[in-house]
Amino acid sequence: MQFCTLGPYELIHAALVAKGFQVGRQRVVRLMAKLGICAHPQRKFKATTDSKHDLPIAHNILSRDFKTTEPDRAWVADMTYIWTSEGWLYLAVIIDLFSRRVVGWSMAEHMRTALVLNALKAALGQRIPSQAGLLFHSDRGSQCASGDYQTALLNAEITPSMSRRANCWDNAVAENFFVSLKTELVYSRIFSTRVTARIIITEWIEVFYNRQRIHSSIGYLSPAQFEENYWSTLEQSMAA
Known part of the structure; x- marks a missing residue:
């Protein structure tokens, strides 16, 4: 495709x-x-963040510092919705700020905590942060603020950070990813089933976005190429 x-x-x-x-x-x-x-013109998004809860909220440690010099030092997470002829499909993603690569994602028919937990498990399944203290920034929705989710972060030695109330700019990188997904893929087609949407969105993320789509923030390279250049340069410097 x-x-x-x-x-x-x-x-x-x-x-x-x-x-x-x-x-x-x-x-x-x-x-x-x-x-x-x-x-493509941008459209208004349907709110998916439920911040009206009494769960503990983490401080905004990231503070809009979207630049990192190493992989797996700061991840951002968010979720959105995709319409199909069978109803809504929800997508949760985790992005490494270093390369803008989507390192974990999950899709489901619901927005319960399991959706974001599965995205986190996927990220930790393929990425192993070299040092403790990985910063993990999300919105203050009930899913990411839940006890199960915070326990998963704690067990992985990950430091949580959350956006301020009703401030989408605090998580601008994740928001921009969804803008790209919606304008470049979702708005141009109708998904007949959730299964079809899952297949096409997975291919868009893993094959196109991570490996082919260039980003101005990383020197007009794809996330995969940017990471390959980093590891190649690091190996050369260590061998010198």
């Missing part, structure tokens, strides 16, 4: 250059205008 990114002309230009095309930015702008290519 092929996916495309209808993003700003900077991303289109960077993608063309990466594929070996010799083309200037202004030419990309002219060609996109001539062909009628533009970014």
Whole structure:
């Protein structure tokens, strides 16, 4: 399955250059205008955060510091909804701020704690933080604030951090991921079943987003390529 990114002309230009095309930015702008290519407009999102509870809330330790110099030092988490002909499908994701890679995700027909717990288990199943003290930032919803979830973080020696009330900018990286998912994939099709949605969204995340989609925040590289460059550079410096 092929996916495309209808993003700003900077991303289109960077993608063309990466594929070996010799083309200037202004030419990309002219060609996109001539062909009628533009970014999908953003839509309003349905709120999925239930912060009206009496569960303990962690301090906002991340404090919008979305840059890290090593993998698995700071993760951000959030969840969203996808409509299918069978009803809502909910998606929880965990993103490594270092490379913007989605390191864990989970989908279910509900928004209960099990949804976010399974995403955390998936992340810890494929990533092993080298040091204790991994910072984990989420919203203050009841799922992430629940005792089961906080116990799972504690057992993994992960430090929780939560956004301030009704402040989506405190978790902007996760919010931006969902904007990309919705505008580049979800809004352009109708999922007939939840199973179909799961298959297509999984492929979009693992094959396209993590391995092909370039990001301006990491030098117009894909998350996988950015991490490969990091480990290659580290190995070379250790061998020197």
